[in-house]
Amino acid sequence: MMRFYLKLLKQLFSLSASSMLAYRSNVVFFFLFESFFLMANMGGMFLGVNLAGGQLAGWTLDEVMFISSLYSVGHQLFVTFCMGGLFSTGWFVWSGRMDYVLLKPLHPLLALHAASEFVISNIPNIIINGCLLIVFFLKLLANGLTVSLQQVGGLVLFFSAGMAVRYGVALLVVTPAFFAEKLAEGEDAYWSLQSLAKYPTGVFPRAMQWVFTFVLPIATIAAVPADVFFGKTSMASGATYLGTAVLFSWLTVKFYELGARRYQSVNTGA
Amino acid sequence: MRSHSHRDPWELSRSSVAWTTVVNASWLYFTQCIQAALLYRSSLALFVVTEAFAYAGFIAFWYKAAASNPNQTFYTPLALVLYFALASFHHGIQHHTSSRDIGSDIRLGKLSYAIIRPFPYLLQALLRSIAFTITYGVLLLPLLVIAVKLVPGLSQELAKGWSIIPWWQYPIAIVIGIMASCLIRIVIGLLAFDMSQVWGPDTLFIALYYSASGVIFPIDLLPATLLAAAQWTPMYYMVGFPVLTLMGRISNTEFNEHASRGLIVLLATSAIVAILWRRGIKRFEAIGI
Numbered sequence: 001m002m003r004f005y006l007k008l009l010k011q012l013f014s015l016s017a018s019s020m021l022a023y024r025s026n027v028v029f030f031f032l033f034e035s036f037f038l039m040a041n042m043g044g045m046f047l048g049v050n051l052a053g054g055q056l057a058g059w060t061l062d063e064v065m066f067i068s069s070l071y072s073v074g075h076q077l078f079v080t081f082c083m084g085g086l087f088s089t090g091w092f093v094w095s096g097r098m099d100y101v102l103l104k105p106l107h108p109l110l111a112l113h114a115a116s117e118f119v120i121s122n123i124p125n126i127i128i129n130g131c132l133l134i135v136f137f138l139k140l141l142a143n144g145l146t147v148s149l150q151q152v153g154g155l156v157l158f159f160s161a162g163m164a165v166r167y168g169v170a171l172l173v174v175t176p177a178f179f180a181e182k183l184a185e186g187e188d189a190y191w192s193l194q195s196l197a198k199y200p201t202g203v204f205p206r207a208m209q210w211v212f213t214f215v216l217p218i219a220t221i222a223a224v225p226a227d228v229f230f231g232k233t234s235m236a237s238g239a240t241y242l243g244t245a246v247l248f249s250w251l252t253v254k255f256y257e258l259g260a261r262r263y264q265s266v267n268t269g270a
Numbered sequence: 271m272r273s274h275s276h277r278d279p280w281e282l283s284r285s286s287v288a289w290t291t292v293v294n295a296s297w298l299y300f301t302q303c304i305q306a307a308l309l310y311r312s313s314l315a316l317f318v319v320t321e322a323f324a325y326a327g328f329i330a331f332w333y334k335a336a337a338s339n340p341n342q343t344f345y346t347p348l349a350l351v352l353y354f355a356l357a358s359f360h361h362g363i364q365h366h367t368s369s370r371d372i373g374s375d376i377r378l379g380k381l382s383y384a385i386i387r388p389f390p391y392l393l394q395a396l397l398r399s400i401a402f403t404i405t406y407g408v409l410l411l412p413l414l415v416i417a418v419k420l421v422p423g424l425s426q427e428l429a430k431g432w433s434i435i436p437w438w439q440y441p442i443a444i445v446i447g448i449m450a451s452c453l454i455r456i457v458i459g460l461l462a463f464d465m466s467q468v469w470g471p472d473t474l475f476i477a478l479y480y481s482a483s484g485v486i487f488p489i490d491l492l493p494a495t496l497l498a499a500a501q502w503t504p505m506y507y508m509v510g511f512p513v514l515t516l517m518g519r520i521s522n523t524e525f526n527e528h529a530s531r532g533l534i535v536l537l538a539t540s541a542i543v544a545i546l547w548r549r550g551i552k553r554f555e556a557i558g559i
Contacts, residue, residue, distance in 0.1 A: 033473040039481060051336060173320065199331045
């Protein structure tokens with residue numbers, strides 16, 4: 001079974017690469033787009049923390065930038081490996097193309113990704129954002145930060161949970177397409193919601209902090225992994241965040257499965 | 271296919287079409303665009319809810335930033351809340367996808383039947399964008415009003431700005447903004463005459479828009495040289511200019527300067543539209559891919 005999935009993944013990579021690289025200009029545009037987007041985001045954070053006098057909600061400028069670049073790495077991974085499939089849902093349901101996605105002998109989500117492409121052209125941006133993360137990490141080390149192996153492990157674990165939450169948020173906003181005549185706004189809705197994940201949780205009022213931790217756990221995307229990494233959170237709180245993230249992701253997958261079962265193959269795309 | 275004017279991208283000089291036909295057809299097309307947008311209420315609802323959610327968090331960040339530093343006087347926390355409430359409204363009403371629509375009309379060959387209609391193609395694109403702006407304006411304005419009424423002190427902050435500026439400044443600023451948004455998106459769409467897809471330039475535009483419009487940070491927080499550079503792009507006029515005008519953060523002299531610069535930017539963008547259309551329509555062979 002595992003060999004079957006590996007073969008599927010290999011084929012998906014190979015097809016995505018040949019298809020994406022046919023439009024070589026995409027690599028350039030993706031690079032330019034993400035570079036400007038990164039500058040705008042980082043610039044905005046810098047201006048905000050600067051306005052606050054160099055420290056915001058107990059976080060220094062470098063720490064805020066570390067959260068922001070951690071968020072950006074997750075963003076680029078999502079764009080490269082998840083975006084193509086998930087954001088086709090609205091169009092596939094509306095045009096009736098979901099028929100052949102659901103006919104594949106795979107889970108509906110796997111079938112959806114197999115019927116779409118990885119955004120191979122975005123790989124340079126993963127590397128750039130990864131380098132930026134390392135730069136801020138080194139800057140923090142130079143300023144006296146000490147990290148244990150346990151903290152690094154915590155960062156990796158919580159970052160992975162954050163990726164699952166990202167995926168869950170996307171599922172949450174694209175799945176209503178199964179219940180509407182036409183709903184193509186899922187992608188915009190996702191970008192709006194996930195953009196909140198780049199801030200330290202402490203900047204939000206208490207009610208919003210609670211919502212972002214336990215209802216729509218976008219705090220797990222970047223702020224909580226950074227909390228764990230800097231040792232600002234206890235293991236008990238960490239376990240609660242992790243449990244919430246896993247539960248949220250599982251529920252959103254179930255929601256998508258419910259939508260896929262609801263699909264009646266009668267839309268025309270007209 | 272009938273011959274197509276190469277000189278006038280808006281084809282308003284074409285003598286074969288009566289002005290009344292253009293006006294009637296434009297009105298009909300415009301109302302149909304609004305009806306089509308309102309047909310998909312679930313899409314609109316999702317857009318409004320998630321945008322409102324995102325902006326609430328976004329505003330919280332900036333509020334905290336301004337409130338954390340009692341020594342700074344450039345922006346009070348309330349002024350920042352107002353800035354982003356207004357910025358989200360201006361962003362929402364100009365969030366249309368006309369560049370992608372025009373690009374796909376050209377690449378899929380749909381332009382061939384769009385240009386045999388009895389009114390100019392680019393006017394159709396322009397009306398589609400304006401219809402979007404009005405539809406979303408009608409939807410988002412009540413949210414803006416509720417926000418201004420509910421947040422203590424916000425209506426006074428808005429009134430303070432409004433009392434400083436002459437009443438005609440904001441209408442000028444918003445018209446320049448809407449036209450800048452429409453024209454730059456038409457430019458991007460028309461690149462499809464020369465490219466296999468306009469998806470790349472369109473996403474690049476979005477990134478530049480985020481950098482220079484003032485939608486994700488108050489644009490006047492930028493260093494002077496960067497702000498001056500942004501004012502030579504259409505993006506500044508889409509959000510930053512109307513919002514700063516409404517808040518009374520631009521003096522009368524500065525307003526005249528910015529508005530003149532905006533008009534030059536509009537003229538330059540229109541010239542690019544004309545060049546791209548003239549060049550493209552000559553090469554267009556109505557073969558879609």
